Amino acid sequence: MALPRTEVTTGLLEELARFKGLIQGLTAAEWATPSRCSGWTVGDVAAHVIGGMTDVAAFRLEGLGTPEVTARQVAERQGRSPGELADELGATIKATAELLEAFNDEAWAMQAPGGFDFTLGEGVEALWHDAWLHGDDILVALGRPSERGDGMTASVSHIADVLAREGWGPAVLALDGQPEFAVNPNAGNGSNGASRFGGDPLAFVYAATGRADPAPLGLDESANIYR
Numbered sequence: 001m002a003l004p005r006t007e008v009t010t011g012l013l014e015e016l017a018r019f020k021g022l023i024q025g026l027t028a029a030e031w032a033t034p035s036r037c038s039g040w041t042v043g044d045v046a047a048h049v050i051g052g053m054t055d056v057a058a059f060r061l062e063g064l065g066t067p068e069v070t071a072r073q074v075a076e077r078q079g080r081s082p083g084e085l086a087d088e089l090g091a092t093i094k095a096t097a098e099l100l101e102a103f104n105d106e107a108w109a110m111q112a113p114g115g116f117d118f119t120l121g122e123g124v125e126a127l128w129h130d131a132w133l134h135g136d137d138i139l140v141a142l143g144r145p146s147e148r149g150d151g152m153t154a155s156v157s158h159i160a161d162v163l164a165r166e167g168w169g170p171a172v173l174a175l176d177g178q179p180e181f182a183v184n185p186n187a188g189n190g191s192n193g194a195s196r197f198g199g200d201p202l203a204f205v206y207a208a209t210g211r212a213d214p215a216p217l218g219l220d221e222s223a224n225i226y227r
Contacts, residue, residue, distance in 0.1 A: 061114030
């Protein structure tokens with residue numbers, strides 16, 4: 001289950017504004033820097049995030065998240081500068097804000113449009129996760145420190161939701177400085193028999209998204225939501 005509606009809607013818009021601020025002043029050399037996303041430069045990462053949000057705001061939802069659509073989002077923005085993509089994101093943030101204002105709690109709990117197997121709230125939280133995580137990809141590529149905060153919490157919450165849908169657990173994510181997230185607590189022996197995973201939430205997010213080895217955290221590849 002996603003975080004509360006007002007927290008997610010506000011968080012997504014603030015995350016997108018931070019992402020816009022991150023990219024708009026990048027140099028051509030920084031834009032061309034390879035990222036940890038295989039085959040992608042910093043500019044490609046930005047193109048994916050902005051292309052995805054532009055598609056959502058325009059209700060182009062078919063195939064969203066698939067390799068084909070992701071590649072299309074990046075290809076459509078080849079050759080565009082950081083400033084041009086920042087301008088596109090600025091317009092998309094405005095459209096997204098207007099869209100989010102139309103959602104009430106009932107809509108939030110309904111199935112997301114586009115045939116996805118999660119709620120609208122979980123889908124919006126997934127967008128927050130994507131913007132925060134790819135923003136971190138850019139920061140790491142440029143040798144800058146990661147920005148933790150609410151975006152990291154949204155990422156942990158999103159990962160917990162995906163793992164629950166995949167039947168992972170029972171487990172409790174009790175990561176440092178984060179709320180606890182129960183994953184399939186009623187599976188197996190119930191919550192009393194659930195595995196508890198603590199430690200650094202950023203390390204957990206990296207392991208759960210294929211950006212780091214999960215073994216040091218006592219996890220295996222089944223915890224990687226992108227496997």
